[in-house]
Amino acid sequence: MVHYQRGEPGWKRFRFRWPYPEGLRRLREEILAREDYDPSVLWIWGTMQARAVVRILEECERELGERGQAVVARALIEVGKEMARQMMEGVEVPEGLSEAELASFCATVINCIAYASLEKPRIDGDDRVSFEILWCPHQDVYSAFDCRVQRYLVQGMLEALRERGLLGDWQVRFTSTIPAGAPTCRFELYRASKESASDWEEYTRFLEKKALEMAEKRGVEEKTN
Secondary structure (H helix, E strand, C coil): CCCCCCCCHHHHHCCCCCCCHHHHHHHHHHHCCCCCCCCCHHHHHHHHHHHHHHHHHHHHHHHHCHHHHHHHHHHHHHHHHHHHHHHHCCCCCCCCCCHHHHHHHHHHHHHHHHCCCEEEEEEEECCEEEEEEEECCCCCCCCCCCCHHHHHHHHHHHHHHHHCCCCCCEEEEEEECCCCCCCCEEEEEEECCCCCCCHHHHHHHHHHHHHHHHHHHHHHHHHHC
16 A cells, blocks of 8 residues: 555545656656665655755845746746646546545645655545645755745645636645654645635745845855855
């Protein structure tokens, strides 16, 4: 049994596509069974890519300010859209599946496949679901502030779902993160009221402002040293 399987009856009817299928096929059929290849190096390779994205964002913020930040954010949002579009291409939502189930199942696919993480999901009610990330590939190399990079990817994924007419009034928030010292990363997806409909985007803007202030401070310190 693999970790992205769930026990709910609705999960057995829920379908999704694996993203980047040709590269994945090659990995599974030609590489993973080789005796001269250690699959754990994929974590090292992925971590290098993740650190590179953080550094690119920081350098663009330092050198180009708000414009540089916006360019990187837009690129990350588009990658998030690309991932979700591929996973949902041609997929129909099973009849009778509730929106809470759909939100939770989509989160499982994103968490366990797109983010290669281990999760503990819960359907808390008709208008709210949650999950805990028990292990994330980034948890030992990302700071809590570095996790802001993932917000853009998630935004793109949500926008791709909304393009399909799915989860249009649902929002997401985190209540704890491993890089900040918590034992797990805990997130909630909920049907948003008018007052909370833009919570995710507003917190992203708060982090963007803070990041630009930090970048400006680093630039001043570099000039004075």
